[in-house]
Structures are given as structure tokens and as C-alpha cells.
Amino acid sequence: MNNRxxxxxxxxxxxxxxxxxxxxxxxxxxxxxxxxxxxxxxQFPDLDRTQTAELEAADYPALVPLAPLLNRATTPxxxxxxxxxxxxxxxxxLRARADRMRGTVLSDAEKQRLEQGLR
Numbered sequence: 001m002n003n004r005x006x007x008x009x010x011x012x013x014x015x016x017x018x019x020x021x022x023x024x025x026x027x028x029x030x031x032x033x034x035x036x037x038x039x040x041x042x043q044f045p046d047l048d049r050t051q052t053a054e055l056e057a058a059d060y061p062a063l064v065p066l067a068p069l070l071n072r073a074t075t076p077x078x079x080x081x082x083x084x085x086x087x088x089x090x091x092x093x094l095r096a097r098a099d100r101m102r103g104t105v106l107s108d109a110e111k112q113r114l115e116q117g118l119r
Contacts, residue, residue, distance in 0.1 A: 106114070
């Protein structure tokens with residue numbers, strides 16, 4: 001075999017992959033264009049008549065300084081050590097409760113009475 005015959009299968013594979021890529025790109029463009037075309041044909045609600053006379057006569061809202069808002073936004077959240085301690089205490093309580101629930105529900109006398117009733 002010469003070098004040409006070895007390269008042909010790879011060339012066909014490249015053409016196949018490129019063709020599949022082009023088909024996908026074409027479908028994506030077609031679907032996007034169709035979606036935008038359909039969205040352009042929709043009826044928008046009439047927003048011009050939604051403002052009442054009271055709203056048009058109302059004053060603009062008061063502007064507030066930005067610094068207090070930024071300070072409040074940058075304050076740290078809950079303390080991780082305290083949160084971990086609270087979660088660990090809750091976890092130990094839940095585990096203790098689960099251990100109590102794993103125990104036997106009936107005493108030996110109640111078990112014998114049930115067995116006699118089933119016979």
C-alpha cells in the first residue's frame with residue numbers, strides 16, 4: 001500500500017464529520033431564525049393606557065445614598081464556627097433520636113401475648 005491509500009479513509013472521515021457539523025449548524029440557524037420570526041409576529045399588550053392619572057401626577061421616588069446599601073451587602077454572613085457547632089449539636093440530637101427509635105417497641109410480655117393471640 002502506498003501513502004495515498006492510507007490517507008483516503010481519513011479524508012472521508014473528515015468530510016463526514018464536517019458534513020455533520022454543517023448540517024447541525026444549518027439546523028441551528030434555521031431554528032433560531034424561525035423562532036425569532038415567530039416571536040416577531042406576536043401581539044404585544046397595549047401598555048400605553050396602563051398608567052393612571054394618579055401615577056402620572058405622582059412625584060419621583062426619593063433617591064437614597066448608595067454607600068449604606070453597599071455596606072449592608074458586604075457585611076459577612078453567619079459565623080461558620082457557630083453554624084458548624086449548631087449543626088453538629090442538631091446532628092447529635094437526631095442521631096440519638098434515631099438510636100432510640102431503633103430499639104424494640106414491644107416488651108417481652110407484650111410479644112408473648114401477641115404470639116399467643118396469633119395461634
